[in-house]
Each structure stands twice: as C-alpha cells, then as structure tokens.
Amino acid sequence: MRLYSFNDFKYICYIEGKKNAVEKIFSEILxxxxxxxxxxxxxxxxxxxxxxxxxxxxxxEIKNKK
Structure with missing residues (x-):
C-alpha cells in the first residue's frame, strides 16, 4: 500500500469528503x-x-514492523 503524505491526505479528504477518504485510506490497514x-x-x-x-x-509504522 502506498504511504500518503499529509498533503495527499488533505487533498483526498477535500475531493472525496472526510468520511470517504478515511474509508479509502484505512481500508487496507484496519x-x-x-x-x-x-x-x-x-x-x-x-x-x-x-x-x-x-x-x-x-x-x-505498526504494519511495517510485522
């Protein structure tokens, strides 16, 4: 999975809305x-x-340690 920068993260939240962005970004982690x-x-x-x-x-960070 790609590591997003804070600016990427803000842009995704702006385009998709905060809830949809969180679902998209965290779906592979949580x-x-x-x-x-x-x-x-x-x-x-x-x-x-x-x-x-x-x-x-x-x-x-936790995922990368495993």
Missing amino acids: ETKKLNALCKSVENKNINLNTIYKEYMNLQ
Whole structure:
C-alpha cells in the first residue's frame, strides 16, 4: 500500500469528503469493526485531519514492523 503524505491526505479528504477518504485510506490497514468506529467519529466531527493523519502514520509504522 502506498504511504500518503499529509498533503495527499488533505487533498483526498477535500475531493472525496472526510468520511470517504478515511474509508479509502484505512481500508487496507484496519479491520472492518475498527474502521466503522473511526468513520463514525469522523461523521460526528470529533476528529480533525491532523489526528486522523497521525493515526494513519502510527498504523503504517505498526504494519511495517510485522
């Protein structure tokens, strides 16, 4: 899976909407249950782009260690 930069991430969120972008980017990293929970928090606007991107980078780091 490609590693997105923060600017790529912001652009995808701008074009597709935050929820759809999160689904697209995290679908290969998270299991369905965790992805749905993340999308719900995005829908409720409890989470900003910086927080989402930090989570994405943390998950990428974990995935690359395996």
